[in-house]
Amino acid sequence: MSQRRVVVVDDHDMFRAGVRSEIGASVDIVGEGADVDSAVKAIVAAEPDVVLLDVHLPGGGGTEVMKQVHQRHPEVKFLALSVSDAAEDVIGVIRAGARGYVTKNISGTELVDAIGRVADGDAVFSPRLAGFVLDAFSGAIDIASVDEDLDRLSQREREVLRLIARGYAYKEVARELFISVKTVETHVSSVLRKLQLSNRHELTRWATDRRLV
Known part of the structure; x- marks a missing residue:
């Protein structure tokens, strides 16, 4: 063949x-x-x-x-x-x-x-x-709702979300994505606001439940 x-x-x-x-x-x-x-x-x-x-x-x-x-x-x-x-x-x-x-x-x-x-x-x-x-x-995972939530986030915000959910510190995220710590903080605040979450622990749980990490 x-x-x-x-x-x-x-x-x-x-x-x-x-x-x-x-x-x-x-x-x-x-x-x-x-x-x-x-x-x-x-x-x-x-x-x-x-x-x-x-x-x-x-x-x-x-x-x-x-x-x-x-x-x-x-x-x-x-x-x-x-x-x-x-x-x-x-x-x-x-x-x-x-x-x-x-x-x-x-x-x-x-x-x-x-x-x-x-x-x-x-x-x-x-x-x-x-x-x-x-x-x-x-249908065991509601992919439609995952897509809808993620559509609110920019590509960079998704990257930050995934790293934070994996337990990276802000400095480590900054180093990984070649951005400043302040920019990481801004992205995290934006992600929390868009997903209506209060802190990084809720963010981690949200991402884990949806198998994003």
């Missing part, structure tokens, strides 16, 4: 190089992209069997890539490959048309297997995410 033709989309050069090194002998990597525009161009030009797609990309994110590609090439299959296992990321890309979602701690062998299965039409999820996706679409 001929090798699967794959386009790798991620905004980190080193990660793309790592994927090439890890699975390049088992699949045919026919293109790469680092943001929405370059990804769409590479995918349209190569018409791959599977696109390995990071969720967070400059220019509108992985969902925007799928939207633009599927308008012209609805047959292209996407496998999300991300460090994030947050609810809005997983459900967002599945709703946008991804055939699977795996996290970046996956092994090279497992990734090649996942690519093959997605190319054949299967849906593939990292073990921890499979049950979560079933819960979400069975």
